[in-house]
Amino acid sequence: MKRPKRLIIFIFLIIISLAVARVTIENSISTTGVELIGYEEKIEEYKKSNAQLEERYLEKSSLTKISVSAREKGFIESKNQVYLSTPLPLAIKSTQAE
Amino acid sequence: MSWRYKFSLFAFFVLFFLVTARLFYWQVVRASELQSIAQSQYGRNILLPAERGEIKTSDDYSVVANKLSYLVFANPKEVEDKSELSDALAPILKTESSTISAQLKLDRFWVPIKNHIDHKAKEKIESLKFKGVGFEKQSSRFYPEASMSAKLFGFVGKDDNGSDKGYFGLEGFYDRQLRGKSTHAVVIHDAAGRPILSKLEGKTGQSDGRSLTLNINRSIQFMLDETLKDGVERYGATGGMAAIMDPKTGAMIAMSSFPTFDPKEYQEYSDKLYRDPLISDTYEPGSTFKPLVMAAGLDAGLIKPDTKCPICSGPVEIGGYEIRTWNNKYVTQGTMTDVIKRSDNTGMVYIGQSLGLDRMMSYINKFGFGEQTGIDLQGEVVPSIRPRDSWYPIDLATSSFGQGITVTPIQLLTAFSAIANNGNRMEPHVVSKITTVDGESIEIKPKLLGKPVSERTAHVVTEMMVNAVDNGESKFAKPKGYRIAGKTGTAQIPVEGHYDANKTIASFIGFAPADDPKFLMLVVIDRPTTSIYGAETAAPIFFTAAKNMFTYYGIPPSE
Numbered sequence: 001m002k003r004p005k006r007l008i009i010f011i012f013l014i015i016i017s018l019a020v021a022r023v024t025i026e027n028s029i030s031t032t033g034v035e036l037i038g039y040e041e042k043i044e045e046y047k048k049s050n051a052q053l054e055e056r057y058l059e060k061s062s063l064t065k066i067s068v069s070a071r072e073k074g075f076i077e078s079k080n081q082v083y084l085s086t087p088l089p090l091a092i093k094s095t096q097a098e
Numbered sequence: 099m100s101w102r103y104k105f106s107l108f109a110f111f112v113l114f115f116l117v118t119a120r121l122f123y124w125q126v127v128r129a130s131e132l133q134s135i136a137q138s139q140y141g142r143n144i145l146l147p148a149e150r151g152e153i154k155t156s157d158d159y160s161v162v163a164n165k166l167s168y169l170v171f172a173n174p175k176e177v178e179d180k181s182e183l184s185d186a187l188a189p190i191l192k193t194e195s196s197t198i199s200a201q202l203k204l205d206r207f208w209v210p211i212k213n214h215i216d217h218k219a220k221e222k223i224e225s226l227k228f229k230g231v232g233f234e235k236q237s238s239r240f241y242p243e244a245s246m247s248a249k250l251f252g253f254v255g256k257d258d259n260g261s262d263k264g265y266f267g268l269e270g271f272y273d274r275q276l277r278g279k280s281t282h283a284v285v286i287h288d289a290a291g292r293p294i295l296s297k298l299e300g301k302t303g304q305s306d307g308r309s310l311t312l313n314i315n316r317s318i319q320f321m322l323d324e325t326l327k328d329g330v331e332r333y334g335a336t337g338g339m340a341a342i343m344d345p346k347t348g349a350m351i352a353m354s355s356f357p358t359f360d361p362k363e364y365q366e367y368s369d370k371l372y373r374d375p376l377i378s379d380t381y382e383p384g385s386t387f388k389p390l391v392m393a394a395g396l397d398a399g400l401i402k403p404d405t406k407c408p409i410c411s412g413p414v415e416i417g418g419y420e421i422r423t424w425n426n427k428y429v430t431q432g433t434m435t436d437v438i439k440r441s442d443n444t445g446m447v448y449i450g451q452s453l454g455l456d457r458m459m460s461y462i463n464k465f466g467f468g469e470q471t472g473i474d475l476q477g478e479v480v481p482s483i484r485p486r487d488s489w490y491p492i493d494l495a496t497s498s499f500g501q502g503i504t505v506t507p508i509q510l511l512t513a514f515s516a517i518a519n520n521g522n523r524m525e526p527h528v529v530s531k532i533t534t535v536d537g538e539s540i541e542i543k544p545k546l547l548g549k550p551v552s553e554r555t556a557h558v559v560t561e562m563m564v565n566a567v568d569n570g571e572s573k574f575a576k577p578k579g580y581r582i583a584g585k586t587g588t589a590q591i592p593v594e595g596h597y598d599a600n601k602t603i604a605s606f607i608g609f610a611p612a613d614d615p616k617f618l619m620l621v622v623i624d625r626p627t628t629s630i631y632g633a634e635t636a637a638p639i640f641f642t643a644a645k646n647m648f649t650y651y652g653i654p655p656s657e
Contacts, residue, residue, distance in 0.1 A: 048166060051165070052217065054163070055165055055166075055240060058160055058163055061159070062243050062244075063317065064242075064243050064244050064320070081649050
């Protein structure tokens with residue numbers, strides 16, 4: 001029986017290329033741990049800063065705080081409102097007049 | 099077969115069995131233990147806590163948010179000078195030095211010092227550079243509006259396992275939605291402890307809590323809190339409560355009660371303050387109940403607005419009791435409209451007697467008394483309506499003017515939504531929307547509970563209530579130019595089998611603008627001392643709040 005030389009060579013090359021690929025990938029992954037720690041720390045820092053900013057935003061826009069601050073600055077509540085009534089359109093006015 | 103051969107075969111069988119048994123022992127019996135030992139060598143088990151969902155008012159402002167906080171812990175075996183550390187930490191953590199010192203004296207590798215410290219305190223401690231002190235990230239509830247609506251929101255405490263759990267109000271009712279699902283995950287690391295790019299095993303299953311968006315309007319809530327607090331102080335009352343509802347949808351716009359508590363420091367307050375009286379307290383509604391009985395009489399076709407009261411010329415005697423008007427003044431030939439205007443008890447007795455017990459009970463049930471309103475808050479109570487066979491003629495008479503029958507404020511408000519909303523009684527709802535972590539929204543739609551009276555009856559009662567406001571005892575406080583439908587109430591408090599004449603629950607219920615109501619509001623003042631009457635205490639608070647509501651909604655005067 002004739003040996004399938006081409007097939008054997010093809011399989012051999014695949015095995016070699018997969019082995020090289022694995023070594024290359026593992027080599028690159030093995031050094032990403034340090035990078036990963038850096039990214040995780042950055043994410044953590046951003047999350048923390050985001051949470052602190054949100055906290056500050058909520059504190060500053062609280063009605064309880066704003067009203068105290070307004071009172072301290074001398075603002076007083078308006079007791080009288082003036083409503084300006086809009087005149088009716090002319091067409092409706094004349095209909096009502098009839 | 100020779101014995102040697104047999105012996106060898108047997109020996110091999112025994113050895114094979116022993117090896118199998120040993121393998122079974124390690125791989126099955128002690129599998130989980132070995133797995134965790136292995137895991138500790140190549141990975142680190144970390145807790146992925148679920149962040150509790152936020153509670154937002156209708157303007158999307160987080161009134162109950164989460165704050166980043168830290169747990170301070172120490173390893174007593176690493177701490178060099180325990181008393182120096184205790185003295186240094188005490189002022190920063192605002193705790194006793196002896197408390198910290200007691201923890202540090204324990205023969206352990208890890209002791210907690212204080213929970214939920216903020217980042218400023220953490221930075222201060224870090225700058226001291228003490229050996230053996232560490233921090234663990236935590237999340238704690240943050241209330242930017244301080245104690246606003248504390249009873250409505252409830253608070254977060256701990257359950258039997260030490261996990262966060264919501265109690266009372268919204269935190270209690272929606273606890274399962276808000277709490278989310280925590281889980282553990284394994285981070286794979288190399289020999290030096292650096293993480294290897296790898297997926298977090300077991301991360302699936304973790305999800306943060308859902309957020310709630312409320313119907314509560316923050317500006318109106320703030321205004322109502324201020325107005326009520328001011329009113330309670332001005333009238334020397336022991337407490338007070340007020341709620342505002344959109345009668346067309348049942349959406350709760352504001353809910354306020356005093357005295358209240360600080361949800362952040364809830365442990366420092368009496369547990370009696372945790373209950374929201376609007377849903378958990380019962381009281382006799384007094385005259386605020388009259389428009390409902392009037393509506394029943396009109397709806398049943400027994401009376402008309404101009405029907406003359408035949409028994410209103412003097413006190414009415416029933417079963418040995420004498421029923422009088424609140425001011426002991428009587429009119430002959432007064433109409434039903436006058437009965438509401440003058441808050442005439444004798445006129446209400448006439449309507450009660452005309453209705454009879456069966457019809458009276460039927461309308462009481464139709465208005466939702468004796469059952470839960472279905473409000474989405476933890477702690478709603480249902481005062482029971484006495485069974486039919488234990489009603490006496492005097493009970494029918496007194497309940498027609500709101501004495502001898504107990505209700506919760508939310509029940510009364512829900513019943514009045516039928517008068518303000520063309521006869522349709524709506525389910526009260528605090529939450530308008532639940533939002534998942536993926537941003538998906540679950541809308542909570544308005545729900546019709548029933549139609550106790552016809553649209554026509556609702557309009558007639560509305561006009562009677564407008565007349566009561568314009569010409570009744572509280573007209574001095576009414577904002578000019580607005581059509582407001584309302585009714586005062588002054589109910590005596592039953593104490594040890596009798597009513598105390600000087601202790602009352604003063605209330606006012608009403609809605610405006612009467613022709614197209616934007617809001618329905620109830621104000622209840624507990625034991626006012628400057629005056630015992632609702633017209634002189636609860637009504638001015640109602641009208642002050644109503645004026646602010648008109649300004650807020652931009653509603654101009656109509657008259």
